[in-house]
Amino acid sequence: MAHKEDNEGKRSSHCTALHACIPKTSLPIVYHPDYNITFMGLEKLHPFDAGKWGKVIHFLKEEQFVTDGNIVEALEATEEDLLVVHTRRYLNRLKWSLVVAGITEIPPLIFLPNFLVQRKVLRPLRTQTGGTIMAAKLAVDRGWAINFLFERVEGISRATIIDLDAHQGNGHERDFLNDGRVYIMDVYNRYIYPGDGYAKRAIKRKVELDWGTEDSEYLQKVELHTDGALNEVRPDILVYNAGTDVLDGDPLGGLSISPEGIVKRDEIVFRAARRRGVPILMVTSGGYQKKTARIIADSILNLRLQGLIAAEALEGEGSVTGARRTSGPVGSEFTAV
Numbered sequence: 001m002a003h004k005e006d007n008e009g010k011r012s013s014h015c016t017a018l019h020a021c022i023p024k025t026s027l028p029i030v031y032h033p034d035y036n037i038t039f040m041g042l043e044k045l046h047p048f049d050a051g052k053w054g055k056v057i058h059f060l061k062e063e064q065f066v067t068d069g070n071i072v073e074a075l076e077a078t079e080e081d082l083l084v085v086h087t088r089r090y091l092n093r094l095k096w097s098l099v100v101a102g103i104t105e106i107p108p109l110i111f112l113p114n115f116l117v118q119r120k121v122l123r124p125l126r127t128q129t130g131g132t133i134m135a136a137k138l139a140v141d142r143g144w145a146i147n148f149l150f151e152r153v154e155g156i157s158r159a160t161i162i163d164l165d166a167h168q169g170n171g172h173e174r175d176f177l178n179d180g181r182v183y184i185m186d187v188y189n190r191y192i193y194p195g196d197g198y199a200k201r202a203i204k205r206k207v208e209l210d211w212g213t214e215d216s217e218y219l220q221k222v223e224l225h226t227d228g229a230l231n232e233v234r235p236d237i238l239v240y241n242a243g244t245d246v247l248d249g250d251p252l253g254g255l256s257i258s259p260e261g262i263v264k265r266d267e268i269v270f271r272a273a274r275r276r277g278v279p280i281l282m283v284t285s286g287g288y289q290k291k292t293a294r295i296i297a298d299s300i301l302n303l304r305l306q307g308l309i310a311a312e313a314l315e316g317e318g319s320v321t322g323a324r325r326t327s328g329p330v331g332s333e334f335t336a337v
Contacts (some may be wrong), residue, residue, distance in 0.1 A: 004092075008158075009293065011291035016080070016133075017031045017036075017075055017078075018075055018081060018130050018133045018134050018137070019134075019137050020075075022072055022134070022138065023058065023076060025070065025104070026070050026071070026072050027066060027071060028072065028135065028138035028139070028142050028144060028145035028146065029060075029066060029071050029072065029143075029145070029146045029147075030071075030072045030073075030074050030131040030132075030134050030135040030138070030145065030146070030147045031057055031071050031072070031073070031121075031125050031131065031147075032074040032075075032087070032131060033054065033072060034074075034075055034076075034086050034123060034124050034130050034143075035053040035054070035074070035124055035126045035127060035131070036046075036050060036051040036052075036053055036124065036312060037050035037051070037120065037121060038050070038123045039116075039118075039121070041119035044227065044330070045224050047286075048286075048288060048335075049288070049290060049292065049293070051289070052287065052290075052292060052293040052296070053120070053284075053293075055276060055293035055294075055297075056293045056296045056297050056300075057071070059293065059298075060137050060296060060300060060301070062296050063297070063301055064301070065239060065304060066069055070189035072134060072135075072202070074127050074128070074130050074131030074134060074140065074147075074243045075127070075130045075131075075134065076123065076126045077127070077129040077130035077133065079091060079226070081124070081133070082129070083195070084203075085091065086176075087098045092148065094118075094122060095118075096112055096114065097109050097110055097111075097112055097113070097114050097117050100112050100114075100117050100121060100122065102145070104121060109121065117271045126200070128147075131147050131256060132147045132281075132283060133255045134147075135147035135256045135281055135283070136156075136237065136281050137241075138281075139237055139280060140237060140278040140279050142279075143279050143280070144273075144279070144280050144308070144309050145279075145280075145281050145282070146279070146281075146282045146283075146300065147282070147283050154237045156181075156235075156237045157181060157236055157238060158181050158182075158183075158233065158234070158235045158236045158237075159181060159182050159235050159238075159239060160182075160185070160229060160230065160233060160235035160237075160238050160239070160278075161176075161182065161183070161184045161185065161186075161212055161235050161239045161241065162183075162185045162226060162229065162238060162239070162240050162241065162269060163184065163186045163187070163241040163243075163264065164183065164187050164189070164213075164222065164240070164241060164242060164243060164246065164269075165188065165242075165243025165245060165246075165285050165286045166188060166189050166192065166243060166245040166246045166250065166252070166253030166254065166255055167184050167188055167189070167192060167193060167194065167243070167245070167252075167253075167285060167286060168186060168188045168194055168195065168196060168199070168200070169184070169188070169199075169241065170196035170199035170200075172184070173186070173196070173199035173200070173201075173202035173203060174196075174198070174199045174202070176200060177199070177202040177253070182202075183200070183204050183205075183229065183232070183233045184201070184202055184203050184204055184205075185204065185205040185206075185207070185221060185225060185226070185229040186203045186205075186206055187205070187206075187207040187209065187225065188209065188220065189206065189207035189209050189211065189213075189253060189254045189255055190209060190210070191210075191211060191254065192252065192254050193252075198232075204229070204232075204233075204284045205225055205228065205229050205232075207225050209255060211254050211255075212254070212255065212256045213255050213256060213257070214255055214256045214258075214261075215260070215264075217257055218246070218255070218257055218261060218265070219261060219264055219268065221264060222265050222268055222269070223268045223272075226269055226272045227272055230272055230273070230276055234276065234278070235278060236278075236279070236282045236285075237280075237281060237312070238269075238273050238278050238279065238281070239281050239283070240266075240269050240273075240280055240281065240282045240283070241283055241284075241285055242265075242266055242282050242284050242285075242286065242299075243285045243286040243287060243289050244262060244284065244286065244287030244289075244292040244295055244296060245285075245286030245288055245292075245313075246261075246262065246265075247259065247287065247289060247291075247292060247295065248261060248289050249289060250286075250287070250289055251283035251285065251288055251289075252286070252288050253288070255299065259291075259294075259295045259298070262295050263298055263299045263302050266299045266302070266303065267299075267302060267303065267306055270303055270306075270308040270309075271308065274308055285294055
């Protein structure tokens with residue numbers, strides 16, 4: 001059940017299919033082919049690889065870690081789902097191609113009829129949003145979950161966001177600026193977009209990096225501050241934004257982290273969560289090189305190798321993938337399966 005505070009201050013609610021029961025034989029990896037935005041090559045006009053999620057799944061299938069049968073298929077978020085966090089006015093504005101072109105930074109969308117923009121651009125984004133909500137529920141139920149997008153998580157009383165994208169996460173920082181339930185740690189290149197001083201007020205643990213920061217310094221700071229953040233506040237869920245734009249050579253990130261450094265970084269965050277029995281939701285965001293899909297897949301495979309997520313789902317009552325939460329409140333200790 002999701003809730004929304006309307007303009008009159010009255011509490012409204014709606015039932016959502018996004019919290020439906022998912023078979024325990026499914027891995028808590030949420031994906032749908034619609035995640036990948038492809039339309040007449042227009043997606044190539046943006047530096048982001050809009051098809052990288054499909055590539056990640058392809059690599060994981062090659063390694064026989066996932067199959068079509070054990071991935072959780074994401075559902076598209078409905079308008080009622082979106083109204084939990086957005087105004088109806090904002091959603092109505094998306095019916096104009098001009099507005100969508102500005103938001104996505106793809107100017108040619110201005111010239112397309114909106115029904116095509118809805119089908120080829122906004123439907124994938126709504127499906128990604130629905131998948132993230134489903135993954136958040138899985139993270140609480142099973143201890144870990146992976147999805148390929150960051151979106152706002154509802155229904156958790158205390159949450160920690162660890163944002164390791166190369167850019168300051170001013171979107172979620174503005175969302176939770178005055179929300180004491182959310183603890184934000186942000187590690188980013190201080191010299192690049194967005195430089196949002198107002199949003200920085202929401203950051204509880206700020207780690208600003210210099211141009212060209214390399215593995216040794218980066219991993220030391222990630223480990224030190226991840227432990228510090230989770231020691232300072234014990235959350236009900238950890239939302240981990242695992243951006244790959246920190247990779248050396250990224251045209252927008254400006255850092256110099258190796259592929260091995262990114263794999264190790266993700267391991268550090270998962271280990272910190274596992275030691276404390278905190279459910280973790282991993283989402284991906286920035287990453288503007290074609291090779292980032294392979295690195296994301298390698299990182300997931302390393303998490304399996306290190307025993308931080310399980311290799312397969314198990315059948316039977318109480319058997320789940322990756323970790324099983326023992327009786328007690330969310331965030332209690334986990335038993336590896």
